[in-house]
Amino acid sequence: MNYYLQTLVDGIAQGSIYALMAIGFAMIMGILGLVTFTHGEVIMIGAFAGFYALTFLKTGIFVALVAGFAAAWILGLVIELICYRRWPKGPDETWLITTIGVSTVLKSGAQIVLGTEQQLVPDVYTGFWTLGGVRILHIQVFMLVVLFILSAGLWLFLKKTRTGLELKAVSMDKTAAALLGVDVRRILVIGNAIGCALCGVSGVLLGVYYNSVHAVMGGSAGLKSFASAVLGGLTSIPGAAIGGILLGIFENVGVLFFSSGWRDVIAFLILIAVLLVRPSGLLGRKGAEKV
Amino acid sequence: MSDVILETRALSKHFGGLKAVDSVDMSVREGTIHGIIGPNGAGKTTFFNLLTGLIEVTRGAVLFGGRDITGIPPERVAGIGMSRTFQNIKLFRFMTVLDNVKVGFHTRTKTGLLGAVVRNAAFRADETFVAEQGLELLDFVGLRKQAYNLAANLSYGTQRRLEIARALATDPxxxxLDEPAAGMNPSEKSEVMELIRKISSLGRTIVVIEHDMKLIMNLCDVITVLNQGLKICEGTPAEVRNDPDVISAYLGHARGA
Amino acid sequence: MKALVRMVQRHGTLSMLCAAGVLLAVPFLIRGNDYLLRIAINILLYSVLATSLNMINGYSGQFNIGQAGFYCIGAYTAAILATRYGVGFWLALPASGLIAALSSVLLGIPTARLRGIFLAICTLGFSEIVRLTILNWIEFTRGPMGIPGIPFPTFFGYEISSNFGFYFLILTIAAVTLFVCHRVLNSRIGRAWIAIREDELAAKSMGIPTTRYKIYNLAFGTFWAGAAGCFYAYLSSYVSADSFTLDEGFAILCMVLVGGPGSLIGPLVGAFFLVVLPEMFRFLAEYRLVIFGLAILVTMHVRPQGIAGGGVFAAIAPDSEEPAGKGAAS
Known part of the structure; x- marks a missing residue:
């Protein structure tokens, strides 16, 4: 019994990272109306920013999180400049292709500049509590707290600030928002940057949780943010959060039955299963994303 | 009296609380030109989309030749003998004019992958049939000369005529026709009118949505008037012209706009 | 350039013969030079791969970025058939293609009816899953050890063991690929695919069951990738999952995008450039993928239709009754 409870706890903790990634993903997806392929690489850059802050600057975890946030924010601005700006209404595929280009450059560039080896990330919060035989790491709780604070902050931002409201308007209907006097371009820049920044933070957590960062970690991270977002209905932010946590749980339960080498396969199978059975996501409106 | 070929019974489409099409009964008799008019947002295009299965019917039924075709997938509509054009022209822009029409013959040919590779007799027969008929159709709409141009390079009015040719290729x-004369100048409009009459004279039934009152009054045998999703009137052009509901719907709309 | 294109179009058969002559002469000119022969083989191999992807991305407008996965399935099918069941090359070739096509159907069924983007991500994921499955399913694939000892293919008793021989083998495969693709594109099926690319809704209204045709298209395109995988397995006599990473898929995609999607010649041009470029600047070998990524970005900014795509190549037609070139498929 404890064994299963332990799996659940680990799953939720891991899911909190996925949730953060997926929130960023859903945010970008919402305002662009399109999937971005740079997502995984943004996570990777965030993770490295955090890693350098922790190892070379010997800062604490909070500064590392801020470093990941900032690095990813800046990267988000650059991505907007290269990938989106020239084609404000571009055909769907253009953004897809440009983000693939940037993602390839980032990934292979990172392998050259940052090396192809895994880098060891120092431990943060090594302690744990034991509750009825179930071990809960401090870092796991910390990750959940980060997720909670950031989602609450995002929620407040979307609810209470003018820019936040404009963001919501753009994600619902670009044309209508533009007619109401919203500067869609500006919102696109900001929304994209916020989405990326959240991923940056999730990258730092990913590095810290697994004690390693890797130039090619973006691939599977990107896939998982997509899978979580699809689980949650693709553009819904609370949906993405729940989708991420669910994916974390599914994955850890799946690993119980198979070996950990199959971890990424499980995520993908879940993605396919959801697309097959309920393309609008477990939490999305039915039929919303069809054609 | 000729038979009813297309019929709707209490056809409705609701988007959330909005009743885009509300319980519309309509019968189109074979061989007629049937007009559908109504102010902007009256639900005309939605009505077409319901007929052709592009959107799901909320309630009611569509009957084609007496057979219930409600909820038929759009790709099967052409096969049963109904074809359409679109308000916002939907051509295959980076295909030639002739290839656009050839696509329309899809349901009338059967060649498979293997036939295409080895170019067997059946394939060659199909291709000859499609090419000949396609060129004939282009002749019919006056586009033969541009058969090998890209559809994207055609002028607006010409694109509409190509769309009609493509729809005819399915032998409907x-x-x-969804606003076949939209955005055309008067001379182009009269050409389209001529074309529609010509199609009708070949025994095809035509249902046409149009904004241009003069065109529709001159062209149609029967007119259905929709307003805010409801059918408010149906009859000959003369009847419709003098109907108080129609007048108020249009005047009200004009005042609102 | 335009003049050249005109000339090629006017004298279609002649230019084809010239091209064939050059392609047949090349190996004799560089016979002693294994390095150059290897490059020539690679150009042709990637031509097949890029063409296979172009059938999907360029003609039906679906967006597949995981072609490496199907390439990998083809290679492993051939390797397993050859080493474990003693199947010969000429049987393994279509078998690899069919298995790759079959797996694309399995992927296409849940994804093809959805918006294009789902297919894009799912192909990406699929490609990665294929690799991970091979790494983990050790009893069947030997996992990270790969499968060595694939015998040389034979042709009527002759063993094809030199690069010289392999050149002609891949040249034949490439020629067949292009021939079949050309014919299919210029048929009812090809027109349906292009119609779907241009406007799926209108294609549906013309009576084309678009979902089925998209899956059909996916299977057709991936078939050639699978066949290319079979050739690769025999060429290197060893397969390992490391050769089929996402990067490989991006490289193939890059060739299509840079060369010009939606034209038969585009992917060939792309394959040529992107195989030759890194060889010419060997000191940049490490930066191969960075170059590919940049090539995509530069193409999108400067010439979004690709080097040989659109414009003069895709659709020139005089105002006459004469069909120019091969219509949409030329």
Whole structure:
């Protein structure tokens, strides 16, 4: 019994990272109306920013999180400049292709500049509590707290600030928002940057949780943010959060039955299963994303 | 009296609380030109989309030749003998004019992958048939000369005519035209009118949505008037012209706009 | 350039013969030079791969970025058939293609009816899953050890063991690929695919069951990738999952995008450039993928239709009754 409870706890903790990634993903997806392929690489850059802050600057975890946030924010601005700006209404595929280009450059560039080896990330919060035989790491709780604070902050931002409201308007209907006097371009820049920044933070957590960062970690991270977002209905932010946590749980339960080498396969199978059975996501409106 | 070929019974489409099409009964008799008019947002295009299966019917039924075709997938509509054009022209822009029409013959040919590779007799027969008929259709709409141009390079009015040719290629019993004269100058409009009459004279039934009152009054045998999703009137052009509901719907709309 | 294109179009058969002559002469000119022969083989191999992807991305407008996965399935099918069941090359070739096509159907069924983007991500994921499955399913694939000892293919008793021989083998495969693709594109099926690319809704209204045709298209395109995988397995006599990473898929995609999607010649041009470029600047070998990524970005900014795509190549037609070139498929 404890064994299963332990799996659940680990799953939720891991899911909190996925949730953060997926929130960023859903945010970008919402305002662009399109999937971005740079997502995984943004996570990777965030993770490295955090890693350098922790190892070379010997800062604490909070500064590392801020470093990941900032690095990813800046990267988000650059991505907007290269990938989106020239084609404000571009055909769907253009953004897809440009983000693939940037993602390839980032990934292979990172392998050259940052090396192809895994880098060891120092431990943060090594302690744990034991509750009825179930071990809960401090870092796991910390990750959940980060997720909670950031989602609450995002929620407040979307609810209470003018820019936040404009963001919501753009994600619902670009044309209508533009007619109401919203500067869609500006919102696109900001929304994209916020989405990326959240991923940056999730990258730092990913590095810290697994004690390693890797130039090619973006691939599977990107896939998982997509899978979580699809689980949650693709553009819904609370949906993405729940989708991420669910994916974390599914994955850890799946690993119980198979070996950990199959971890990424499980995520993908879940993605396919959801697309097959309920393309609008477990939490999305039915039929919303069809054609 | 000729038979009814296309019929709707209490056809409705609701988007959330909005009743885009509300319980519309309409019968189109074979061989007629049937007009559908109504102010902007009256639900005309939605009505077409319901007929051709592009959107799901909320309630009611569509009957084609007496057979219930409600909820038929759009790709099967052409096969049963109904074809349409679109309000916002939907051509295959980076295909030639002739290839656009050839696509319309899809349901009338059967060649498979293997036939295409080895170019067997059946394939060659199909291709000859499609090419000949396609060129003939282009002749019919006056586009033969531009057969090998890209559809994207055609002028607006010409694109509409190509769309009609493409729809005809499926050999429809009923042709649905969604604003075939929109954005045209008067001379182009009269050409389109001429074309529609010509199609009708070949025995095809035509249902046409149009904004241009003069065109529709001159062209149609029967007119259905929709307003805010409801059918408010149906009859000959003369009847419709003098109907108080129609007048108020249009005047009200004009005042609102 | 335009003049050249005109000339090629006017004298279609002649230019084809010239091209064939050059392609047949090349190996004799560089016979002693294994390095150059290897490059020539690679150009042709990637031509097949890029063409296979172009059938999907360029003609039906679906967006597949995981072609490496199907390439990998083809290679492993051939390797397993050859080493474990003693199947010969000429049987393994279509078998690899069919298995790759079959797996694309399995992927296409849940994804093809959805918006294009789902297919894009799912192909990406699929490609990665294929690799991970091979790494983990050790009893069947030997996992990270790969499968060595694939015998040389034979042709009527002759063993094809030199690069010289392999050149002609891949040249034949490439020629067949292009021939079949050309014919299919210029048929009812090809027109349906292009119609779907241009406007799926209108294609549906013309009576084309678009979902089925998209899956059909996916299977057709991936078939050639699978066949290319079979050739690769025999060429290197060893397969390992490391050769089929996402990067490989991006490289193939890059060739299509840079060369010009939606034209038969585009992917060939792309394959040529992107195989030759890194060889010419060997000191940049490490930066191969960075170059590919940049090539995509530069193409999108400067010439979004690709080097040989659109414009003069895709659709020139005089105002006459004469069909120019091969219509949409030329």
């Amino acid at each position: 019993k009923v042709l649905l």
